[in-house]
Amino acid sequence: MAGFKMQVTVSAGDLGFTIPAADLGTYNATVDWGDSSSDTITAYDDADLAHIYAGAGTYEVEITGSFPSIYFNDGGDKDKVVAITDWGDAGDFDGFTSLFHSFHGCTSLVTLASGGILAPTATSFRYCFYGCSSLSAIPSGLFDTCTAADTFNTCFRDCVSLTAIPSGLFDNNTAATSFSYCFYGTSISAIPSGLFDNNTSVTYFSSCFYGTPISAIPSGLFDNNTAATSFLGCFQGCVSLTAIPSGLFDNNTAATSFSYCFYGDTSITAIPSELFDNNTAVTSFSNGFRGCTSAVIPRDVFYPDGDQDTRFLDQSVDFTSCFSDCGTSTTGSILPDLWNCDFGIGSPTNTTWVNNHSPSTCNFKNVPTAWGGYITAPSDPTITNSSESTIGGGDSVTLTVTDGLPIQYLGKVEITDGVHTEEQTVTSWSDTSISFTVVPGALDDGSVDIYVTTDRGQVNATGYAVTFVDSDTPGTLTGSGAFGSIDGAKSTVDTPGTLSGSGALGSIDGAKSTVDALGTLTGSGAFGSIGSILADDTIGTLTGSGILGSISGVAAKFDALGTLTGSGAFGSIDDLYIDIDDILGTLTGSGAFGSVDGAKSTVDALGILSGSGAFGSVDGAKSTVDALGILSGSGAFGSVDGAKSTVDTPGILSGSGALGSVSGVAAKFDAVGTLSGSGAFGSVDSTYVRIPVDVYAFIQRADGVVMPLGYTVTLA
Numbered sequence: 001m002a003g004f005k006m007q008v009t010v011s012a013g014d015l016g017f018t019i020p021a022a023d024l025g026t027y028n029a030t031v032d033w034g035d036s037s038s039d040t041i042t043a044y045d046d047a048d049l050a051h052i053y054a055g056a057g058t059y060e061v062e063i064t065g066s067f068p069s070i071y072f073n074d075g076g077d078k079d080k081v082v083a084i085t086d087w088g089d090a091g092d093f094d095g096f097t098s099l100f101h102s103f104h105g106c107t108s109l110v111t112l113a114s115g116g117i118l119a120p121t122a123t124s125f126r127y128c129f130y131g132c133s134s135l136s137a138i139p140s141g142l143f144d145t146c147t148a149a150d151t152f153n154t155c156f157r158d159c160v161s162l163t164a165i166p167s168g169l170f171d172n173n174t175a176a177t178s179f180s181y182c183f184y185g186t187s188i189s190a191i192p193s194g195l196f197d198n199n200t201s202v203t204y205f206s207s208c209f210y211g212t213p214i215s216a217i218p219s220g221l222f223d224n225n226t227a228a229t230s231f232l233g234c235f236q237g238c239v240s241l242t243a244i245p246s247g248l249f250d251n252n253t254a255a256t257s258f259s260y261c262f263y264g265d266t267s268i269t270a271i272p273s274e275l276f277d278n279n280t281a282v283t284s285f286s287n288g289f290r291g292c293t294s295a296v297i298p299r300d301v302f303y304p305d306g307d308q309d310t311r312f313l314d315q316s317v318d319f320t321s322c323f324s325d326c327g328t329s330t331t332g333s334i335l336p337d338l339w340n341c342d343f344g345i346g347s348p349t350n351t352t353w354v355n356n357h358s359p360s361t362c363n364f365k366n367v368p369t370a371w372g373g374y375i376t377a378p379s380d381p382t383i384t385n386s387s388e389s390t391i392g393g394g395d396s397v398t399l400t401v402t403d404g405l406p407i408q409y410l411g412k413v414e415i416t417d418g419v420h421t422e423e424q425t426v427t428s429w430s431d432t433s434i435s436f437t438v439v440p441g442a443l444d445d446g447s448v449d450i451y452v453t454t455d456r457g458q459v460n461a462t463g464y465a466v467t468f469v470d471s472d473t474p475g476t477l478t479g480s481g482a483f484g485s486i487d488g489a490k491s492t493v494d495t496p497g498t499l500s501g502s503g504a505l506g507s508i509d510g511a512k513s514t515v516d517a518l519g520t521l522t523g524s525g526a527f528g529s530i531g532s533i534l535a536d537d538t539i540g541t542l543t544g545s546g547i548l549g550s551i552s553g554v555a556a557k558f559d560a561l562g563t564l565t566g567s568g569a570f571g572s573i574d575d576l577y578i579d580i581d582d583i584l585g586t587l588t589g590s591g592a593f594g595s596v597d598g599a600k601s602t603v604d605a606l607g608i609l610s611g612s613g614a615f616g617s618v619d620g621a622k623s624t625v626d627a628l629g630i631l632s633g634s635g636a637f638g639s640v641d642g643a644k645s646t647v648d649t650p651g652i653l654s655g656s657g658a659l660g661s662v663s664g665v666a667a668k669f670d671a672v673g674t675l676s677g678s679g680a681f682g683s684v685d686s687t688y689v690r691i692p693v694d695v696y697a698f699i700q701r702a703d704g705v706v707m708p709l710g711y712t713v714t715l716a
Contacts, residue, residue, distance in 0.1 A: 003032075003064035003093040004118070005086035008077070009108070011056045018050040019061070020076050024098055025068035034059035041067065060085060068097040074105030074131060081106045088118045095119050099128040110134045116144040123175075126153045135159045140166040149173045153204070154181040167192040174198050180206040180230075189240075193218040200224050203254075207233040214238055215267075219245040228252050232284075233260040241265050246272040249279055259284045259318070264291040269330075273298045280311070286320040286349070295326055297333035308337065314344035324355035334363055339371045366454075381452045383464035390467040393440035399464070400433055401452055417448045417468065440470045 008017050019031065021044040029041045031048070039048035053059065072078040081103065088095065095118040096102070103109060104127045112135070125146070129135060138156070143149060152170070156162060165188055170176060176199045184207050191214055196202060202225050210233055217235070222228060231249070235241060244262070249255065258276065262268060271289065276282065277300075285302075289295060303311040319338065327333035335354060350371050354364065385400040399413070413424040413436045422441035426434060434452060449463025 001089045001092045002086050003030075003062045004067070004088040004096075005060055005062045005084070005113075006081055007058055007060050007083040007085060008080045009058045009082050010053050010080060015053045015056065016050065017053070017059075017061075017077050017080055019063075020071045020073070021045070021049060021067070022069040022071035022098065022100070026066055027068065029063055029065035029067040032062040032064075034061055041065075044069075058082065062086075063088075064092045066094040068094075069100070070096070070102045071100070072104055072106055073101035073127075078103075078105045079108050082108050083111045084109070084113050086113050087115055090118065093118060095121070097121050098124055100124040101127045101130070103128060103132060104130045105132075107131065107133045110136055112137070112139050112142065114139045116141050117146055119146050119149075121148050122146055123148050123150045125149055125155050126151050127157075128152075128155050129159055130154050130157045132156075132159050134161055136161045137164070138162065138166055138169065140168070142166075143170060144172050147172055148175060150175045151178040152176060152182050153178045154184065156183055156186055157181050158185040160185060160187055162186040163188055164190065165192055165195065167194075170196065171198050175201060177201050178204040179208045180204040181210065182208050183212055184208070184210040186212055188212050189214060190216070191218055191221065193221075196222065197224050201227055203227055203229045205234045206230045206257075207236065209235050209238060211237040213240045215240045215242055217241070217243075217245055217248065219248075221245075222249060223251050226251050227254055229254050230257045231255060231261050232257045233263065235265060236260045236263040238262075238265050240267055242267045242269060244268060244270075244272055244275065246275075248272070249276060251278070253278055254281060255279045256281055257284045258282060258288050259286045260290075261288050262292055263287050263289070265289075265295075266291065266293050268292050268295045270296045271298055271301055273300045274302075274304055276302050277304065282317065283315070284318040285322045286318045287324070288322045289326040290321045290324045292326045293329040295333075296330060297323060297327050297335060299334035299336055302336050302338075303341075308341045310342070312338075312341050312343050312346060312348065315346040316343075316348065317346070318349040319353040320349050320351075321355060322353045324352060328356055335367060337366075339368050380458045381454055381460050383450060383452060383460055386450065386464060386466055388466065390469055391438050392468065392470045393438055395438045396427070396435065397438060398433055398435045399450065399452065401460075402432070412453050414451045414453070415443060415448050415468070416451065416463070417444045417446065420444065440468075443468055443470070445469050 010017055021027065021041075023044045027041050027043050027046065030038055031041055031051075032038045033051050033053075035053055037051075039046075039051070041048060072081070084103075097119070099117065099119060099122055106129075109129075109132045125143070135156075152173070162183075163186075165183070169192075170179075179196070179199075179202060188209075189212075191209070195218075205222070205225070205228055214235075231252070241262075249258075258279070271292075276285070289297070299305070323335065338348070338350065338353075352372060354367060354372050382402050383399050384402055387398040388395060391397055413426055413434060415422055415424060415438075420442040422439050422443055424436040424439050426436045428435045445468055447465055448468040449465055451459055451463055453459045
């Protein structure tokens with residue numbers, strides 16, 4: 001058992017030491033001076049609190065009994081205290097009731113005793129260790145028993161030798177309301193994660209970490225401090241701080257001041273978007289980022305685009321010098337368009353908020369004179385030219401624009417057909433031009449108007465007219481993801497058979513495939529191609545590593561005579577390839593296209609499919625391909641139980657016996673080009689296949705005429 005103990009050092013010529021006490025509560029204590037002498041103390045100003053030692057040296061002073069408060073308050077014999085060696089045990093020492101100014105100014109105090117301060121009823125630790133410039137460490141659990149503590153204001157201020165904060169230092173101090181100036185001027189280099197998690201009643205973090213060499217702020221540091229009202233100067237002068245975590249103040253909706261919060265933090269390189277979006281009660285951002293010379297300012301630091309009418313409505317907010325000298329040594333900053341905000345009956349303070357900026361580092365050229373800039377009457381934008389007079393989905397367009405344009409992307413481009421209006425994807429924005437990618441949305445084909453809106457909300461008075469066409473003439477495939485859509489882009493087949501939507505047959509990665517008058521597929525995404533290797537020979541030879549029907553990279557070729565070869569040939573089974581090898585075009589081989597149980601199918605000079613395995617036949621009933629490409633007969637291509645499927649002129653499959661059906665189970669071809677259903681084309685054991693390319697098949701008749709079998713499938 002022990003009382004409170006501290007070591008003091010006295011020197012020759014100054015052998016006296018006085019314990020200062022505050023006029024708080026009842027004193028009934030014994031002081032052991034460490035030189036075999038002791039005194040009884042009964043009042044805060046008891047004469048026996050002063051002691052003269054016989055010689056120079058270091059002595060351990062112990063206090064037992066009731067001694068409510070030590071009160072050096074930067075005076076008296078403060079420089080003679082060198083260590084606190086024991087905080088005392090409850091049986092011998094009643095504990096402190098206040099630590100207000102207790103060791104303030106004890107510049108020679110180097111170490112604190114391990115364990116916690118015995119002060120279960122003490123409410124104030126204000127200025128407790130203020131100016132203890134030699135204090136080298138904070139013991140873990142120092143405040144664990146101080147559960148009534150409500151303020152740590154200036155507690156460790158100017159303890160310049162402190163380099164670390166122990167994790168969980170304030171975990172038990174749930175009544176705390178203030179950490180203002182707590183670590184001001186210390187040498188701490190890191191803030192423990194969750195340092196304030198349990199301090200849900202805190203209202204003040206003013207200058208808490210002022211001037212410290214911290215390099216980072218833990219994410220979520222203030223998440224639980226929803227009652228906090230002031231972050232004034234919280235991280236001011238933290239010149240080593242390089243970043244601000246996104247959402248740092250999201251939960252601090254009661255905050256009223258961020259003045260000087262990051263003032264002078266010259267190493268911060270970026271300010272997070274919407275950092276103050278939730279802090280709608282703030283009345284002052286003055287000097288908030290002043291002097292953050294390396295920081296890039298985001299346009300939406302206070303609000304997302306579109307909230308200009310409501311964010312500061314009827315509020316009087318002080319923006320004085322908020323961004324003065326901020327971002328001046330870098331480029332890319334976009335000053336928030338506060339001049340476009342509706343302050344209603346509020347009166348913002350704004351004239352010096354962006355001092356010392358220039359158009360070379362940000363969009364300062366857009367700031368009106370009323371907001372400290374030099375634009376007095378900016379003009380509406382005017383579109384003078386478009387690089388494309390006819391546009392469609394995915395096209396890149398560049399507009400030439402004059403008057404009122406910002407230097408950065410601060411506005412938007414919209415296209416309207418009079419009924420629908422679609423915002424476009426802007427890719428670049430400069431003083432003289434805007435480039436964007438066409439987003440068709442619900443726009444109808446025909447004449448449309450383009451509008452440009454600047455960050456000041458100004459719009460070109462007259463729309464710039466262009467022609468919008470998002471589908472081509474019947475039979476032409478255009479775009480990046482049509483029949484057999486890519487990434488969910490939907491293709492449709494309209495009445496005349498035109499494929500429309502965002503992409504073309506066989507396209508890969510947005511490369512357009514087209515079908516010309518002869519039916520040749522061309523383009524880097526041509527039918528059957530993989531990795532931009534083309535499959536487009538006019539005589540029907542599919543070549544390249546990604547040709548139609550290949551398996552495991554083994555090429556299947558369709559030569560001038562129509563022979564499919566290769567172990568991966570289209571329709572082959574168990575590596576047995578199919579030949580169209582005689583003059584009449586007989587399909588042979590155990591895996592012959594359309595064969596059943598090895599029985600061959602024959603295509604005669606008239607194009608009649610016959611044989612027990614005839615292409616599309618059911619129960620031996622013949623299918624016929626006429627001059628128009630119509631499949632007919634009870635065994636028509638894809639038919640089930642006599643229900644006829646037809647391939648009409650534009651290539652539309654119809655009928656109850658959908659393409660690829662097995663055992664009466666229809667295979668479906670859905671909106672995005674996927675063959676599904678238990679009988680899907682090529683399925684085995686009811687497992688349907690997805691086919692990664694679009695297929696259009698041909699048969700060469702004996703008379704040399706190439707006739708379409710008349711089916712188109714999407715392998716997805």
